[in-house]
Amino acid sequence: MPWRETTDPYRIWLSEIILQQTRVAQGLPYYLAFTEQYPTVFDLANAEEEQVLKLWQGLGYYSRARNLHTTAKYIANDLHGVFPASYKELLKLKGVGDYTASAIASICYDEVVPVVDGNVYRVLSRYFNISTPINSTEGIKEFKKVAIEVMEQEEPATYNQAIMEFGALQCKPQNPYCIVCPLNDSCESLQKGTVTSLPVKLKKLKVKKRYFNYLIFLVDNKHTVIRQRIGKGIWQNLYEFPLIESDNEVKLEYVEEHEILKESMSASSRNVTVYEEEFKIHKLSHQHLYTRFYIIRTNKSPKLDDSCQMIPIDKIKEYPVPVLLGNFIDSFFKV
DNA sequence: AACGCGGGGGG
DNA sequence: CCCCCAGCGTT
DSSP states (O other), X not given: OGXXXXXXXXXXXXXXXHTTTSOHHHHHHHHHHHHHHOSSHHHHHHXXXXXXXXXXXXXXXXXXXXXXXHHHHIIIIISTTOOOOSHXXXXXXXXXXXXXXXXXXXXXXXXXXXXXXXXXXXXXXXXTTOOSOTTSHHHHHXXXXXXXXXXXXXXXXXXXXXXXXXXXXXXXXXXXXXXXXXXXXXXXXXXXXXGGGOSOOOOOOOOEXXXXXXXXXXXXXXXXXXXXXXXXXXXXXOEEOOEEEXXXXXXXXXXXXXXHHHTTSOGGGEEEEESOSSOEEEEOSSEEEEEEEEEEEESSOOOOOTTEEEEEGGGGGGSOOOHHHHHHHHHHTOO
Protein backbone atom coordinates (compact mmCIF):
# COMPACT_ATOMS: atom_id res chain seq x y z
CA MET A 1 0.00 0.00 0.00
CA PRO A 2 1.49 3.33 -1.11
CA TRP A 3 0.89 5.10 2.20
CA ARG A 4 3.19 2.57 3.83
CA GLU A 5 6.09 3.93 1.76
CA THR A 6 6.07 7.41 3.28
CA THR A 7 5.97 9.33 6.55
CA ASP A 8 4.91 12.58 4.88
CA PRO A 9 2.15 13.74 7.25
CA TYR A 10 0.13 15.14 4.35
CA ARG A 11 -0.04 11.76 2.67
CA ILE A 12 -0.62 9.84 5.88
CA TRP A 13 -3.38 12.26 6.88
CA LEU A 14 -4.95 12.00 3.42
CA SER A 15 -4.83 8.21 3.44
CA GLU A 16 -6.32 7.98 6.92
CA ILE A 17 -9.24 10.27 6.09
CA ILE A 18 -9.96 8.27 2.94
CA LEU A 19 -9.82 4.99 4.84
CA GLN A 20 -12.28 6.02 7.55
CA GLN A 21 -15.11 3.47 7.38
CA THR A 22 -13.79 2.50 3.99
CA ARG A 23 -12.09 -0.63 2.73
CA VAL A 24 -8.57 -0.39 1.40
CA ALA A 25 -9.68 -1.73 -1.98
CA GLN A 26 -12.28 1.02 -2.31
CA GLY A 27 -10.06 3.83 -1.03
CA LEU A 28 -6.85 3.06 -2.90
CA PRO A 29 -7.83 4.52 -6.30
CA TYR A 30 -8.98 7.70 -4.57
CA TYR A 31 -5.69 8.00 -2.72
CA LEU A 32 -3.81 7.69 -6.00
CA ALA A 33 -6.06 10.25 -7.68
CA PHE A 34 -5.72 12.76 -4.83
CA THR A 35 -1.94 12.51 -4.56
CA GLU A 36 -1.70 12.87 -8.34
CA GLN A 37 -4.04 15.88 -8.49
CA TYR A 38 -2.90 17.46 -5.21
CA PRO A 39 0.73 16.44 -4.47
CA THR A 40 1.02 18.81 -1.49
CA VAL A 41 -1.26 20.30 1.10
CA PHE A 42 -0.91 23.65 -0.71
CA ASP A 43 -2.31 22.19 -3.92
CA LEU A 44 -5.29 20.84 -2.02
CA ALA A 45 -5.75 24.12 -0.14
CA ASN A 46 -5.80 26.09 -3.40
CA ALA A 47 -8.47 23.91 -4.99
CA GLU A 48 -12.15 24.80 -5.05
CA GLU A 49 -14.34 22.72 -2.75
CA GLU A 50 -16.35 21.67 -5.78
CA GLN A 51 -13.23 20.17 -7.35
CA VAL A 52 -12.42 18.30 -4.15
CA LEU A 53 -15.95 16.92 -3.94
CA LYS A 54 -15.79 15.90 -7.58
CA LEU A 55 -12.64 13.88 -6.97
CA TRP A 56 -14.25 12.41 -3.84
CA GLN A 57 -17.42 11.48 -5.78
CA GLY A 58 -18.46 7.89 -5.12
CA LEU A 59 -16.53 7.47 -1.88
CA GLY A 60 -19.38 8.55 0.40
CA TYR A 61 -19.42 10.34 3.75
CA TYR A 62 -18.84 13.62 1.96
CA SER A 63 -18.24 15.56 5.16
CA ARG A 64 -14.82 13.93 5.04
CA ALA A 65 -14.07 15.75 1.80
CA ARG A 66 -15.38 19.07 3.08
CA ASN A 67 -13.40 18.77 6.31
CA LEU A 68 -10.34 17.63 4.37
CA HIS A 69 -10.45 20.81 2.33
CA THR A 70 -11.10 23.02 5.37
CA THR A 71 -8.15 21.50 7.20
CA ALA A 72 -5.88 21.75 4.16
CA LYS A 73 -6.57 25.47 3.94
CA TYR A 74 -5.95 25.86 7.66
CA ILE A 75 -2.61 24.04 7.51
CA ALA A 76 -1.45 25.76 4.33
CA ASN A 77 -2.49 29.28 5.28
CA ASP A 78 -2.30 29.44 9.07
CA LEU A 79 0.39 26.86 9.78
CA HIS A 80 2.42 27.55 6.63
CA GLY A 81 2.11 23.96 5.53
CA VAL A 82 3.53 22.44 8.71
CA PHE A 83 1.33 19.74 10.25
CA PRO A 84 0.81 19.59 14.02
CA ALA A 85 3.27 17.00 15.31
CA SER A 86 1.52 15.50 18.33
CA TYR A 87 -1.59 13.46 19.03
CA LYS A 88 -3.01 16.23 21.18
CA GLU A 89 -2.61 18.91 18.53
CA LEU A 90 -3.68 16.71 15.64
CA LEU A 91 -6.90 15.97 17.48
CA LYS A 92 -7.91 19.61 17.11
CA LEU A 93 -8.04 19.40 13.32
CA LYS A 94 -11.45 19.21 11.75
CA GLY A 95 -12.20 15.67 10.59
CA VAL A 96 -9.42 14.21 12.76
CA GLY A 97 -10.68 12.18 15.68
CA ASP A 98 -9.03 9.84 18.16
CA TYR A 99 -8.19 7.17 15.63
CA THR A 100 -6.76 9.44 12.95
CA ALA A 101 -4.77 11.55 15.39
CA SER A 102 -3.19 8.40 16.83
CA ALA A 103 -2.44 7.03 13.38
CA ILE A 104 -0.70 10.19 12.17
CA ALA A 105 1.18 10.76 15.44
CA SER A 106 2.51 7.21 15.57
CA ILE A 107 3.30 6.79 11.89
CA CYS A 108 4.80 10.22 11.25
CA TYR A 109 6.23 11.18 14.63
CA ASP A 110 6.81 7.87 16.47
CA GLU A 111 4.48 8.89 19.28
CA VAL A 112 3.38 5.95 21.40
CA VAL A 113 -0.40 6.27 21.02
CA PRO A 114 -2.57 3.31 20.05
CA VAL A 115 -4.96 3.28 17.13
CA VAL A 116 -8.34 1.81 18.01
CA ASP A 117 -10.25 1.11 14.83
CA GLY A 118 -12.70 -1.64 13.94
CA ASN A 119 -9.90 -4.14 13.55
CA VAL A 120 -8.37 -3.35 16.93
CA TYR A 121 -11.74 -3.57 18.67
CA ARG A 122 -12.15 -7.04 17.24
CA VAL A 123 -8.65 -8.26 18.14
CA LEU A 124 -8.77 -6.93 21.69
CA SER A 125 -12.33 -8.04 22.41
CA ARG A 126 -11.49 -11.57 21.33
CA TYR A 127 -8.01 -11.91 22.75
CA PHE A 128 -9.15 -10.67 26.17
CA ASN A 129 -12.73 -11.93 25.80
CA ILE A 130 -14.28 -8.55 26.47
CA SER A 131 -18.01 -8.35 25.75
CA THR A 132 -18.56 -4.67 26.49
CA PRO A 133 -20.23 -3.21 23.37
CA ILE A 134 -17.57 -1.50 21.30
CA ASN A 135 -19.86 1.38 20.35
CA SER A 136 -20.96 2.22 23.89
CA THR A 137 -19.34 5.04 25.81
CA GLU A 138 -18.11 2.53 28.36
CA GLY A 139 -16.71 0.24 25.70
CA ILE A 140 -14.86 3.01 23.92
CA LYS A 141 -13.15 3.98 27.18
CA GLU A 142 -12.44 0.39 28.19
CA PHE A 143 -10.89 -0.64 24.88
CA LYS A 144 -8.81 2.51 24.69
CA LYS A 145 -7.44 1.71 28.15
CA VAL A 146 -6.61 -1.85 27.19
CA ALA A 147 -5.05 -0.68 23.94
CA ILE A 148 -2.76 1.69 25.85
CA GLU A 149 -1.78 -1.04 28.33
CA VAL A 150 -0.82 -3.65 25.77
CA MET A 151 0.83 -1.33 23.25
CA GLU A 152 4.38 -2.09 22.24
CA GLN A 153 6.61 0.85 23.22
CA GLU A 154 9.42 0.41 20.73
CA GLU A 155 8.01 0.89 17.23
CA PRO A 156 4.59 2.51 17.47
CA ALA A 157 4.25 2.97 13.71
CA THR A 158 4.92 -0.69 13.00
CA TYR A 159 2.89 -1.88 15.96
CA ASN A 160 -0.21 0.10 15.05
CA GLN A 161 -0.20 -0.92 11.42
CA ALA A 162 0.53 -4.50 12.41
CA ILE A 163 -2.37 -4.90 14.82
CA MET A 164 -4.78 -3.43 12.27
CA GLU A 165 -3.47 -5.72 9.57
CA PHE A 166 -3.66 -8.67 11.94
CA GLY A 167 -7.32 -7.87 12.47
CA ALA A 168 -7.96 -7.49 8.77
CA LEU A 169 -6.17 -10.65 7.61
CA GLN A 170 -6.16 -13.14 10.52
CA CYS A 171 -8.67 -12.07 13.16
CA LYS A 172 -11.33 -11.42 10.52
CA PRO A 173 -15.00 -10.67 11.29
CA GLN A 174 -16.24 -13.90 9.71
CA ASN A 175 -14.64 -17.33 9.69
CA PRO A 176 -11.32 -16.48 11.29
CA TYR A 177 -8.97 -19.40 10.80
CA CYS A 178 -8.00 -19.73 14.46
CA ILE A 179 -6.25 -23.06 13.95
CA VAL A 180 -3.30 -21.30 12.33
CA CYS A 181 -3.40 -18.14 14.46
CA PRO A 182 -0.08 -17.37 16.17
CA LEU A 183 -2.00 -16.21 19.23
CA ASN A 184 -4.33 -19.20 19.52
CA ASP A 185 -2.71 -20.63 22.66
CA SER A 186 -3.39 -17.45 24.64
CA CYS A 187 -6.58 -16.14 23.06
CA GLU A 188 -9.21 -16.08 25.76
CA SER A 189 -12.26 -16.05 23.47
CA LEU A 190 -10.95 -19.05 21.53
CA GLN A 191 -10.59 -20.97 24.79
CA LYS A 192 -14.07 -19.96 25.89
CA GLY A 193 -15.63 -20.47 22.48
CA THR A 194 -16.89 -16.90 22.12
CA VAL A 195 -14.96 -15.91 19.00
CA THR A 196 -18.01 -15.83 16.74
CA SER A 197 -19.98 -13.62 19.11
CA LEU A 198 -17.28 -11.00 19.53
CA PRO A 199 -17.03 -8.09 19.33
CA VAL A 200 -20.43 -7.07 20.73
CA LYS A 201 -22.04 -4.11 19.01
CA LEU A 202 -25.19 -2.24 19.99
CA LYS A 203 -28.36 -2.24 17.92
CA LYS A 204 -28.64 -1.11 14.36
CA LEU A 205 -30.81 1.80 13.39
CA LYS A 206 -34.10 1.56 11.60
CA VAL A 207 -33.86 2.27 7.90
CA LYS A 208 -36.12 5.03 6.64
CA LYS A 209 -37.85 5.04 3.29
CA ARG A 210 -37.87 8.21 1.20
CA TYR A 211 -39.38 8.89 -2.20
CA PHE A 212 -37.33 11.04 -4.56
CA ASN A 213 -38.93 12.37 -7.72
CA TYR A 214 -36.25 14.05 -9.80
CA LEU A 215 -37.11 16.51 -12.55
CA ILE A 216 -34.85 16.25 -15.58
CA PHE A 217 -35.42 19.31 -17.70
CA LEU A 218 -34.35 19.04 -21.32
CA VAL A 219 -34.40 22.52 -22.77
CA ASP A 220 -34.01 22.35 -26.55
CA ASN A 221 -32.42 19.01 -25.83
CA LYS A 222 -29.22 20.89 -24.99
CA HIS A 223 -29.56 22.24 -21.47
CA THR A 224 -30.71 20.90 -18.14
CA VAL A 225 -31.28 22.26 -14.65
CA ILE A 226 -29.35 21.38 -11.51
CA ARG A 227 -28.95 22.78 -8.04
CA GLN A 228 -26.65 22.33 -5.09
CA ARG A 229 -27.87 20.54 -1.97
CA ILE A 230 -27.50 22.83 0.99
CA GLY A 231 -28.24 22.64 4.67
CA LYS A 232 -28.37 19.44 6.65
CA GLY A 233 -28.85 15.87 5.56
CA ILE A 234 -27.35 13.67 2.91
CA TRP A 235 -25.06 14.78 0.09
CA GLN A 236 -24.35 18.21 1.50
CA ASN A 237 -22.88 20.56 -1.16
CA LEU A 238 -23.24 18.00 -3.93
CA TYR A 239 -25.40 18.74 -6.97
CA GLU A 240 -28.69 17.19 -7.99
CA PHE A 241 -31.67 17.81 -10.25
CA PRO A 242 -34.72 19.69 -8.99
CA LEU A 243 -36.36 17.32 -6.53
CA ILE A 244 -39.88 16.67 -5.35
CA GLU A 245 -39.71 14.52 -2.25
CA SER A 246 -42.88 12.74 -1.19
CA ASP A 247 -43.96 10.56 1.71
CA ASN A 248 -45.36 7.88 -0.59
CA GLU A 249 -45.31 6.73 -4.14
CA VAL A 250 -46.86 9.38 -6.41
CA LYS A 251 -48.37 9.32 -9.86
CA LEU A 252 -47.31 11.29 -12.90
CA GLU A 253 -50.23 13.66 -12.39
CA TYR A 254 -48.97 14.58 -8.95
CA VAL A 255 -45.65 15.64 -10.41
CA GLU A 256 -47.28 17.52 -13.27
CA GLU A 257 -49.53 19.36 -10.84
CA HIS A 258 -46.72 20.18 -8.44
CA GLU A 259 -46.02 23.85 -8.05
CA ILE A 260 -42.37 23.53 -8.97
CA LEU A 261 -43.43 22.33 -12.38
CA LYS A 262 -46.60 24.40 -12.70
CA GLU A 263 -44.81 27.63 -12.02
CA SER A 264 -41.87 26.82 -14.24
CA MET A 265 -43.85 26.96 -17.49
CA SER A 266 -47.26 26.37 -18.97
CA ALA A 267 -48.39 22.80 -19.34
CA SER A 268 -48.79 23.26 -23.08
CA SER A 269 -45.14 24.06 -23.60
CA ARG A 270 -43.75 20.92 -22.01
CA ASN A 271 -43.99 17.18 -22.23
CA VAL A 272 -43.46 15.11 -19.11
CA THR A 273 -42.64 11.40 -19.21
CA VAL A 274 -41.37 8.89 -16.71
CA TYR A 275 -37.89 7.60 -17.45
CA GLU A 276 -38.42 4.17 -15.88
CA GLU A 277 -41.60 3.08 -14.13
CA GLU A 278 -39.62 0.85 -11.82
CA PHE A 279 -38.22 2.61 -8.78
CA LYS A 280 -34.50 2.91 -8.63
CA ILE A 281 -33.85 1.94 -5.03
CA HIS A 282 -30.67 3.51 -3.77
CA LYS A 283 -29.60 2.09 -0.45
CA LEU A 284 -27.70 4.17 2.04
CA SER A 285 -26.77 2.65 5.38
CA HIS A 286 -29.62 4.48 7.13
CA GLN A 287 -32.20 5.19 4.44
CA HIS A 288 -33.58 3.69 1.25
CA LEU A 289 -34.31 6.11 -1.54
CA TYR A 290 -37.12 5.09 -3.87
CA THR A 291 -36.29 7.16 -6.88
CA ARG A 292 -37.96 8.00 -10.18
CA PHE A 293 -36.81 10.36 -12.89
CA TYR A 294 -39.27 12.53 -14.80
CA ILE A 295 -38.12 13.79 -18.17
CA ILE A 296 -39.46 17.23 -19.05
CA ARG A 297 -38.93 18.20 -22.69
CA THR A 298 -39.45 21.82 -23.60
CA ASN A 299 -38.31 24.63 -25.86
CA LYS A 300 -38.67 27.37 -23.27
CA SER A 301 -36.47 28.24 -20.33
CA PRO A 302 -38.21 27.09 -17.17
CA LYS A 303 -38.77 29.70 -14.45
CA LEU A 304 -37.18 28.27 -11.34
CA ASP A 305 -35.90 29.80 -8.13
CA ASP A 306 -32.42 31.21 -7.72
CA SER A 307 -30.98 28.05 -6.22
CA CYS A 308 -31.31 26.40 -9.64
CA GLN A 309 -29.00 26.88 -12.55
CA MET A 310 -29.36 25.94 -16.18
CA ILE A 311 -26.29 24.26 -17.60
CA PRO A 312 -25.34 22.71 -20.94
CA ILE A 313 -25.80 18.96 -20.82
CA ASP A 314 -22.27 18.36 -21.98
CA LYS A 315 -20.98 20.11 -18.83
CA ILE A 316 -22.93 17.96 -16.41
CA LYS A 317 -20.02 15.67 -15.70
CA GLU A 318 -18.05 18.53 -14.18
CA TYR A 319 -20.32 18.71 -11.16
CA PRO A 320 -20.00 16.50 -8.09
CA VAL A 321 -23.09 14.36 -7.75
CA PRO A 322 -24.10 11.37 -5.63
CA VAL A 323 -23.60 7.92 -7.14
CA LEU A 324 -27.35 7.57 -7.63
CA LEU A 325 -27.33 10.51 -10.03
CA GLY A 326 -23.97 9.67 -11.54
CA ASN A 327 -25.40 6.34 -12.64
CA PHE A 328 -28.49 8.00 -14.07
CA ILE A 329 -26.43 10.57 -15.95
CA ASP A 330 -24.26 7.84 -17.41
CA SER A 331 -27.18 5.83 -18.67
CA PHE A 332 -29.51 8.64 -19.74
CA PHE A 333 -27.20 11.25 -21.23
CA LYS A 334 -24.51 8.79 -22.29
CA VAL A 335 -21.87 11.47 -21.96
C1' DA B 1 -25.62 9.09 24.86
C1' DA B 2 -27.62 8.77 20.42
C1' DC B 3 -27.83 9.78 15.85
C1' DG B 4 -26.67 11.13 10.97
C1' DC B 5 -23.72 10.32 7.35
C1' DG B 6 -22.27 6.50 1.55
C1' DG B 7 -21.24 3.25 -0.90
C1' DG B 8 -19.44 -1.25 -1.84
C1' DG B 9 -18.46 -6.06 -0.94
C1' DG B 10 -18.99 -10.65 1.21
C1' DG B 11 -21.58 -14.44 3.35
C1' DC C 1 -30.98 -10.26 3.64
C1' DC C 2 -27.49 -9.13 6.87
C1' DC C 3 -22.97 -7.14 8.54
C1' DC C 4 -18.68 -4.62 8.16
C1' DC C 5 -15.42 -1.30 6.66
C1' DA C 6 -7.91 1.83 8.95
C1' DG C 7 -14.73 7.04 12.27
C1' DC C 8 -16.20 11.82 13.04
C1' DG C 9 -19.25 15.66 14.11
C1' DT C 10 -23.52 17.23 15.89
C1' DT C 11 -27.33 17.28 18.94
